[in-house]
Amino acid sequence: MRSRSANRSGIVLRRRVTPAGDIIVTLLTPQGKVKAIARGGVRGALSSRLNLFHHVAVQVYQTPQADLATVQQAVLEGALPRLAEPERYAFAHLMAELADALFQEGEFSEQAFELFAGALRGVSHQPDPEWVALVMSYKLLGLAGFVMQTARCARCGTANPEHPDPLGGQLLCAACASLPAYPPESLDFLRSVVRRSVRASMESPVPHDQRPALWRALERFVTVQVGNVQSWRQLVPTGAAGEQAVIPAR
Numbered sequence: 290m291r292s293r294s295a296n297r298s299g300i301v302l303r304r305r306v307t308p309a310g311d312i313i314v315t316l317l318t319p320q321g322k323v324k325a326i327a328r329g330g331v332r333g334a335l336s337s338r339l340n341l342f343h344h345v346a347v348q349v350y351q352t353p354q355a356d357l358a359t360v361q362q363a364v365l366e367g368a369l370p371r372l373a374e375p376e377r378y379a380f381a382h383l384m385a386e387l388a389d390a391l392f393q394e395g396e397f398s399e400q401a402f403e404l405f406a407g408a409l410r411g412v413s414h415q416p417d418p419e420w421v422a423l424v425m426s427y428k429l430l431g432l433a434g435f436v437m438q439t440a441r442c443a444r445c446g447t448a449n450p451e452h453p454d455p456l457g458g459q460l461l462c463a464a465c466a467s468l469p470a471y472p473p474e475s476l477d478f479l480r481s482v483v484r485r486s487v488r489a490s491m492e493s494p495v496p497h498d499q500r501p502a503l504w505r506a507l508e509r510f511v512t513v514q515v516g517n518v519q520s521w522r523q524l525v526p527t528g529a530a531g532e533q534a535v536i537p538a539r
């Protein structure tokens with residue numbers, strides 16, 4: 290590999306400041322995920338540009354010796370100031386961690402970038418950011434190839450399961466289940482969210498009292514299917530985390 294410089298435009302998914310004052314950022318771009326370091330960045334103009342969820346154009350320089358590309362320049366292309374509102378921030382952070390876990394460095398995915406950018410805009414602008422985050426989480430999972438099996442019981446294969454699967458986050462039949470069946474709105478959501486357009490899903494939100502169970506299912510599904518999502522799990526709304534204690538070890 291030769292030394293080379295490249296221009297990329299993407300959204301900051303993750304930002305970490307090292308004790309030396311360097312900023313390590315992960316960007317999701319239409320050409321895939323890019324990880325780079327802004328040396329001494331915390332003390333310069335790059336610091337405010339390389340903020341979480343900012344859309345930035347960066348010039349990065351990669352040498353064969355360094356494992357991380359270096360950020361040489363960064364220009365702010367777009368920001369969503371409302372994401373600073375605490376409840377919106379929490380959902381945006383959750384989506385960013387999920388996208389970081391789902392998409393790999395160097396893996397070209399314009400669709401992933403568009404979907405994630407749309408998710409952030411939705412969390413920023415929509416009156417119901419929690420619903421945006423639930424819908425878009427399942428859409429991102431679907432795009433990455435993780436689709437919940439809803440036609441058959443996850444344990445025995447019986448058709449048309451309707452009950453929560455507390456271990457795997459999928460669906461169980463009445464015979465395998467220990468929990469009551471999902472209400473019809475939740476069942477409809479789980480069965481069709483991946484195929485349905487975002488717009489259609491946004492128009493038929495699941496009632497608030499049903500959402501904790503959907504978060505629990507999402508948390509289980511991602512943990513089992515995607516793995517290595519410790520930081521993501523801490524961001525899942527409470528109610529989901531609380532149940533982990535009572536799930537028996539397999």
Ligand SMILES: [Zn+2]
Nearest residue numbers: 442445462465
């Ligand atoms: Zn079953």
